[in-house]
Amino acid sequence: xxxxxSNSLSLTEEQAMLLEASREFCRKKSTIxxxxxxxxxxxxxxxxxxxxxxxxxxxxxxxxxxxxxSGLGVNGLVPLIENMGRAMLGTPLVSTVLAAQLLIRAxxxxxxxxxxxxxxxxxxxxxxxxxxxxxGDTKIRCEIGSDLTIQGTKDFVDDTMAAQIFILPLIxxxxxxxxxxxxxxxxxxxxxxxxxxxxxxxxxxxDFSGIKIESSQIIENGRVEKSLSDVxxxxxxxxxxxxxxxxxxxxxxxxxxxxxxxxxxxLIGSYQALKHPTVDMLTMLDASRxxxxxxxxxxxxxxxxxxxxxxxxxxxxxxxNTLTFTADRxxxxxxxxxxxxxxxxxxxIRRAQWSQQQYGDAEYHRSALxxxxxxx
Amino acid sequence: MTNSKKELEEFRTExxxxxxxxxxxxxxxxxxxxxxxxxxDQQLDFLREWQYKIWSxxxxxxxxxxxxxxxxxxPVFQTIxxxxxxxxGVPICFNIIGLGWAGPLIKDxxxxxxKKKYLKGILTAEDIWCQGFSEPDYGSDLGNVxxxxxxDGDEYVINGTKIWTTMGNYAKYMILxxxxxxxxxxxxxGLSFFLAPMNVSGIEAKPIRKITGEYxxxxxxFTDARIPADSIMGQEGQGWKIAMQTLQYERGAEAxxxxxxxxxxxxxxxxxxxxxxxxxNGKPLLDDPIVCDQLVSLIMEEKAISLGDKRTHIGPLTSxxxxxxxxxxxxxxxxxxxxxxxxxxxxxxxxxxxxxxxxSALEGGFWQKAYFQSFSATIGGGTxxxxxxxxxxxxxxxxx
Ligand SMILES: Cc1cc2nc3c(=O)[nH]c(=O)nc-3n(C[C@H](O)[C@H](O)[C@H](O)COP(=O)(O)OP(=O)(O)OC[C@H]3O[C@@H](n4cnc5c(N)ncnc54)[C@H](O)[C@@H]3O)c2cc1C
Numbered sequence: 010x011x012x013x014x015s016n017s018l019s020l021t022e023e024q025a026m027l028l029e030a031s032r033e034f035c036r037k038k039s040t041i042x043x044x045x046x047x048x049x050x051x052x053x054x055x056x057x058x059x060x061x062x063x064x065x066x067x068x069x070x071x072x073x074x075x076x077x078x079s080g081l082g083v084n085g086l087v088p089l090i091e092n093m094g095r096a097m098l099g100t101p102l103v104s105t106v107l108a109a110q111l112l113i114r115a116x117x118x119x120x121x122x123x124x125x126x127x128x129x130x131x132x133x134x135x136x137x138x139x140x141x142x143x144x145g146d147t148k149i150r151c152e153i154g155s156d157l158t159i160q161g162t163k164d165f166v167d168d169t170m171a172a173q174i175f176i177l178p179l180i181x182x183x184x185x186x187x188x189x190x191x192x193x194x195x196x197x198x199x200x201x202x203x204x205x206x207x208x209x210x211x212x213x214x215x216d217f218s219g220i221k222i223e224s225s226q227i228i229e230n231g232r233v234e235k236s237l238s239d240v241x242x243x244x245x246x247x248x249x250x251x252x253x254x255x256x257x258x259x260x261x262x263x264x265x266x267x268x269x270x271x272x273x274x275x276l277i278g279s280y281q282a283l284k285h286p287t288v289d290m291l292t293m294l295d296a297s298r299x300x301x302x303x304x305x306x307x308x309x310x311x312x313x314x315x316x317x318x319x320x321x322x323x324x325x326x327x328x329x330n331t332l333t334f335t336a337d338r339x340x341x342x343x344x345x346x347x348x349x350x351x352x353x354x355x356x357x358i359r360r361a362q363w364s365q366q367q368y369g370d371a372e373y374h375r376s377a378l379x380x381x382x383x384x385x
Numbered sequence: 386m387t388n389s390k391k392e393l394e395e396f397r398t399e400x401x402x403x404x405x406x407x408x409x410x411x412x413x414x415x416x417x418x419x420x421x422x423x424x425x426d427q428q429l430d431f432l433r434e435w436q437y438k439i440w441s442x443x444x445x446x447x448x449x450x451x452x453x454x455x456x457x458x459x460p461v462f463q464t465i466x467x468x469x470x471x472x473x474g475v476p477i478c479f480n481i482i483g484l485g486w487a488g489p490l491i492k493d494x495x496x497x498x499x500k501k502k503y504l505k506g507i508l509t510a511e512d513i514w515c516q517g518f519s520e521p522d523y524g525s526d527l528g529n530v531x532x533x534x535x536x537d538g539d540e541y542v543i544n545g546t547k548i549w550t551t552m553g554n555y556a557k558y559m560i561l562x563x564x565x566x567x568x569x570x571x572x573x574x575g576l577s578f579f580l581a582p583m584n585v586s587g588i589e590a591k592p593i594r595k596i597t598g599e600y601x602x603x604x605x606x607f608t609d610a611r612i613p614a615d616s617i618m619g620q621e622g623q624g625w626k627i628a629m630q631t632l633q634y635e636r637g638a639e640a641x642x643x644x645x646x647x648x649x650x651x652x653x654x655x656x657x658x659x660x661x662x663x664x665x666n667g668k669p670l671l672d673d674p675i676v677c678d679q680l681v682s683l684i685m686e687e688k689a690i691s692l693g694d695k696r697t698h699i700g701p702l703t704s705x706x707x708x709x710x711x712x713x714x715x716x717x718x719x720x721x722x723x724x725x726x727x728x729x730x731x732x733x734x735x736x737x738x739x740x741x742x743x744x745s746a747l748e749g750g751f752w753q754k755a756y757f758q759s760f761s762a763t764i765g766g767g768t769x770x771x772x773x774x775x776x777x778x779x780x781x782x783x784x785x
Contacts, residue, residue: 016688018695025701257705264781278783281774288773291706291781292713295696296689302702303692323685372678375685379677382657382684 015316018303028088035096044097048208054100063131087250087305094254099209101133101168108134114236116228134174137163144369153179159217169213187228207363239313245325245368252328253297259335259357293331300324326374329365336361400469419648420481421761424600432479436510446508446643454505463644478645483507483514486634489641515556517547528573534563539614543607553590553603565621576624636715653684686721709780716772719762726756
């Protein structure tokens, strides 16, 4: 038991600049009207905005300098993604930077480097983590035969509609490997899009059976398993950052309504039954932000150690609670208006429902923490 | 003022060595865990001597000016000294109402005469201070206090009752909020603030027995008590403003504390260490996933608070609601502390029903007592509910 081994929290100049610039960008490019316009499009985001993000270099932030990135690490992504969450800006950014992390951490051989180059230029990529709906089940069952033909279906593959590069954990001769599949190798009728509760997000079930790849498209080495587990925990951190941003926006929505709506002759914000839970939203949000920036202080390109793992687990466990609570109360505190599709509270409660599951719910992360603290 | 790393490190080593040599032995009676628990003369004498010793060694009031008994150096030295005191688990500095609230107030807004008269005695523990704000009928509604102060020549005549006066029976001075004018339009405008001597006739401090069965605060009766007119701080009618500033120090939202430990900190590590040997359903307690989950949630709360203390100082990470972390600190910390101690008792099995005094009680009933004591901080200094109102109104801008 050694829970407080690291308590660092600081912000580098680069992080501060990214925080400010991305906040401004998201505010301008992703108003709530913009967000609503994308809800029923196929991709779920505006390609022009994506291209601007690419031009700003956001996709190369966490790519090391020797691979022609900016070398700021995952640390640099956290402020950006927090602001995207605040503006509910749905793009394949999280999926793509995670795919890049996996390529970097597991291999960065020639084929990977070529894909990383494409990613920096704006080609969306994604990792097919799941084969069922249990984030706690890390056993891979999909296989690739000795003739390099894939057998199996992956589920809940984020940003399938946008992605051009798919990274699949597979079993080859009993060993965990990663297969790099490109979009043109997939037939349209192997893709079964999900109807997601968060309409700003996209995912699908994909049947990869029968796809034959080249040996250069396979990563098999001693780093695969650790990298995959590291990228899952980074995924948890990035979703936590996005949740913290969405929680902040949702809190603003609540505060605004409590300061304008009157009943019984008083602003409803004067009633403590609403006022005090709103303070709880704020203190939970404060905890979320402290955890995500703590993680963003200590995480690095190195293989993830215990301290960082603890920080990411805490960030996701807390931010899930923060957003599910804030969004749930936001609906209630808007009365009849809160029950409508027109009220923005629906965007946040849907984001809450979707994001609580991504990379494991709060209970999953707390139980992982118990394992770490109590030597289980 | 910048201080080299080396200089600070040397200071740390020096304090550490001194504390190692001078840390008092277990006195054979229970030592207070916080300044609100000083209930016997024995405890008082012991703590008074200890505070004097720390001050004489030069480890208290380090950042207060030299001419008033302080050390006149950068606050970072006091922070280091406090950290070492905490690390080495030495007894508390009990004169907190002086060191932490009245002292900083006098230092920041007092007259030269007031600083000369009061500051040093606070540090040496010669002068014990208490706070006369709450009254039987007005606690949270502090702006409504009714104690009367009527000017008569070069004295004020005080009548009325204060209550929950921590160390009221030991104090030499009281920071006192009283009404000098009954006819103001706003209730706040009739209040004045006094640095009142307690050793005048007409003041009676009657100890009140606390929830723990011990003593620590008093009901304090004023019957035609006469105090010098120059014991008023500022002008008549400024009492509310000064009282509010005092509460800023008290709630930790404003710096200036002379230093020393106000309370013994209990951490999740301490609790978990004790639970390692506990059993439930015939198995080690820490095998129970529900218990583990409760503990993990509290570890997270504890860590969020200490990370929040760091984030407070990072402008770009507090820009949404800049006052949020400082103004909600008391609420978050005291509520966490209460729930943590509550769980600690809950997890003891049948032994959780034992009180201080039973030989079989875990750690002499430490957690039982700590749980009860934790309410002193969720009620005293402004209740959690009132703190939530303050955060809602002053941080989020919600209506009264
Ligand atoms: C251990 C201890 C030491 C103390 N030491 C001192 C001291 O040295 N000097 C001193 O002056 N005082 C001291 N106090 C008193 C303390 O400041 C008051 O007890 C506190 O301000 C609450 O006032 P009250 O007791 O009158 O409770 P009340 O104000 O009557 O409150 C009763 C309940 O109503 C709630 N409530 C009241 N108003 C509101 C509101 N507007 N919105 C929502 N809920 C509300 C409260 O939260 C509480 O739960 C001490 C108290 C304790 C417990």
